[in-house]
Amino acid sequence: MKKLLFFDSTLRDGSHAIKHQLTKENIADYCKAMDNSGMNTIIVGHGNGLGASSLQVGLSLFSDNEMLTTAKKHLKRTKLGVFLIPGFGTIKDDVVPAIEAGVDLFCVASHCTEADVTRQHIEYLRKEGKEVYGILMMYHMTTTEKLVEEAMKMQEYGAMGIVIMDSAGASTPDLVKRTINALVNKLDIRVGFHPHNNMGIAVSNALIAIEQGASIIDGTLRGFGAGAGNCQLEALVALLHKTGVNTGLNLYKMLDASEEIVSKIMDRDTGLSALSIISGMAEVFSSFAPHVKKAAEKFGVDPRDIFMELGNQKVVGGQEDMVIEIAMNLAQRKKQDDISYIFESLL
Amino acid sequence: MKKLLFFDSTLRDGSHAIKHQLTKENIADYCKAMDNSGMNTIIVGHGNGLGASSLQVGLSLFSDNEMLTTAKKHLKRTKLGVFLIPGFGTIKDDVVPAIEAGVDLFCVASHCTEADVTRQHIEYLRKEGKEVYGILMMYHMTTTEKLVEEAMKMQEYGAMGIVIMDSAGASTPDLVKRTINALVNKLDIRVGFHPHNNMGIAVSNALIAIEQGASIIDGTLRGFGAGAGNCQLEALVALLHKTGVNTGLNLYKMLDASEEIVSKIMDRDTGLSALSIISGMAEVFSSFAPHVKKAAEKFGVDPRDIFMELGNQKVVGGQEDMVIEIAMNLAQRKKQDDISYIFESLL
Numbered sequence: 001m002k003k004l005l006f007f008d009s010t011l012r013d014g015s016h017a018i019k020h021q022l023t024k025e026n027i028a029d030y031c032k033a034m035d036n037s038g039m040n041t042i043i044v045g046h047g048n049g050l051g052a053s054s055l056q057v058g059l060s061l062f063s064d065n066e067m068l069t070t071a072k073k074h075l076k077r078t079k080l081g082v083f084l085i086p087g088f089g090t091i092k093d094d095v096v097p098a099i100e101a102g103v104d105l106f107c108v109a110s111h112c113t114e115a116d117v118t119r120q121h122i123e124y125l126r127k128e129g130k131e132v133y134g135i136l137m138m139y140h141m142t143t144t145e146k147l148v149e150e151a152m153k154m155q156e157y158g159a160m161g162i163v164i165m166d167s168a169g170a171s172t173p174d175l176v177k178r179t180i181n182a183l184v185n186k187l188d189i190r191v192g193f194h195p196h197n198n199m200g201i202a203v204s205n206a207l208i209a210i211e212q213g214a215s216i217i218d219g220t221l222r223g224f225g226a227g228a229g230n231c232q233l234e235a236l237v238a239l240l241h242k243t244g245v246n247t248g249l250n251l252y253k254m255l256d257a258s259e260e261i262v263s264k265i266m267d268r269d270t271g272l273s274a275l276s277i278i279s280g281m282a283e284v285f286s287s288f289a290p291h292v293k294k295a296a297e298k299f300g301v302d303p304r305d306i307f308m309e310l311g312n313q314k315v316v317g318g319q320e321d322m323v324i325e326i327a328m329n330l331a332q333r334k335k336q337d338d339i340s341y342i343f344e345s346l347l
Numbered sequence: 348m349k350k351l352l353f354f355d356s357t358l359r360d361g362s363h364a365i366k367h368q369l370t371k372e373n374i375a376d377y378c379k380a381m382d383n384s385g386m387n388t389i390i391v392g393h394g395n396g397l398g399a400s401s402l403q404v405g406l407s408l409f410s411d412n413e414m415l416t417t418a419k420k421h422l423k424r425t426k427l428g429v430f431l432i433p434g435f436g437t438i439k440d441d442v443v444p445a446i447e448a449g450v451d452l453f454c455v456a457s458h459c460t461e462a463d464v465t466r467q468h469i470e471y472l473r474k475e476g477k478e479v480y481g482i483l484m485m486y487h488m489t490t491t492e493k494l495v496e497e498a499m500k501m502q503e504y505g506a507m508g509i510v511i512m513d514s515a516g517a518s519t520p521d522l523v524k525r526t527i528n529a530l531v532n533k534l535d536i537r538v539g540f541h542p543h544n545n546m547g548i549a550v551s552n553a554l555i556a557i558e559q560g561a562s563i564i565d566g567t568l569r570g571f572g573a574g575a576g577n578c579q580l581e582a583l584v585a586l587l588h589k590t591g592v593n594t595g596l597n598l599y600k601m602l603d604a605s606e607e608i609v610s611k612i613m614d615r616d617t618g619l620s621a622l623s624i625i626s627g628m629a630e631v632f633s634s635f636a637p638h639v640k641k642a643a644e645k646f647g648v649d650p651r652d653i654f655m656e657l658g659n660q661k662v663v664g665g666q667e668d669m670v671i672e673i674a675m676n677l678a679q680r681k682k683q684d685d686i687s688y689i690f691e692s693l694l
Contacts, residue, residue: 281517
């Protein structure tokens, strides 16, 4: 099995949800917070990608170049990606400046039956030594056979992987299964999936895609994105870790970025909170949350660590005493760690 | 395959999310709106069920009796249900008055390893000729073998079905599959599932349960419920209809109740909107939504019908002209229907 790659479209698909009004501060804060999370690529820009900012589809608050250079400044480990629909974006006016701004990875997209239009962009970018992925949008609108054909074209042009987008959130679990399976069997390159949550199954459709051999998942933190939103990456990662799949991602850093940054950019918060996800992962009933928050604050420990420990101890009802005991023990352990750290640094 | 039954816990599990402050108006409005939807049972009351209202777990705004009689007044076709945890609720003080208030169906619940405590309540209710289901909470906390044993006890006591609750939202798809499969194989009565959405997979876990033979799904409109919320029933029903399963439920009535009533009761709206669900079901990109809303208003037609028709016509981008044409046609058709209706009523 190929190592799973995660593409983070929070600062691209999320743009749709706020009419492309991302600020430089949003971008800087998010990239700073996520750079050490193990995320493979953060995709930044207008919802419709490079060159799309316009009166017709919506004007970005800042230019592509301003957004990309802001992101690049704060991404040391994580790659900077962009989305590009040929027609909106051209090589001369958009791709060349994006390369200059430090973009590492390009997602070149077309409607699911129109891979031909991506040829020159994909070929150009490969020649320039960039990472390039082919994206097929609204994948549900064609047959699996035709989709495989279009994907094979992109593979021929030099795409390093093909990501299909469930742009309308129209996927049934069965459609995901059949489609990803066919693509994985026919292509030599990675296959990826970008779900939307219109019928409430984006996270599970991503899981199904992975089961069928998809090795790229493109989603967003807190599900921030167009329409019903995307596959909420931190929920997916929690589930994967729970089932023993090591994603290489730091879940707590993702949850922090979700709570502290993304929830504040969203105009209407429809995502799952960190404590919802952690309590599910820890297998602890949500009624513990207020007690956990209070104890975490009082003893200066992470409420998520308390939840995980409550889970280990298999609590059932609202045993408040146990919450306090666990918080005290965690605080004690933390103090010892701090002391050992001071000693170690003296040696 | 047994006909699927849906239990609607919006006015019970939702109570948790608003500290049990449901008003009589909330209950009346909801029951009126849902009575003609084809819903099997609406469960009403305190989040922890009959007799649970207390300082310790939270006081309901109105007494159990006030809530139940209010609901009963507006439920002609749909059954009135209550939730009951022996210990909180007693036969004399709670069950007898509930029967007098017109409750049709009782969900008698215990922790997943403590079915014994439900014996006298289940036996009493069957003797009284009531519908009774056995509920096993926090089902993930025990082994499948033990869970089957506990469920068999409830079956022996006279329960007409067993519903397992994923109270902590801790289920992986695999756990749901194994557990429901084992219960369906071992029991002679219906098996049901009540998911929570902590890791974003409540709807798909319900689908998996149905695939494995579960024939009761207990969820809520808009996912309104404790913690991360529940399986959003209207999303699940949209998906089932899309895959050709006839639930007997009127999806539009559910979407109306979700938008017009439930979204206003929730203190923090984390549910999927009607247009999100319908656009996914119709396979149409969400960017059409503002155009659809405008055209629906202008021509006095249902925006959901426009979405479904856009789907039939396989639209791709933002063809605003087509939205208007479809809305005009729908308005024309509606006018003709109205005229035929007037003629028919004259005959």
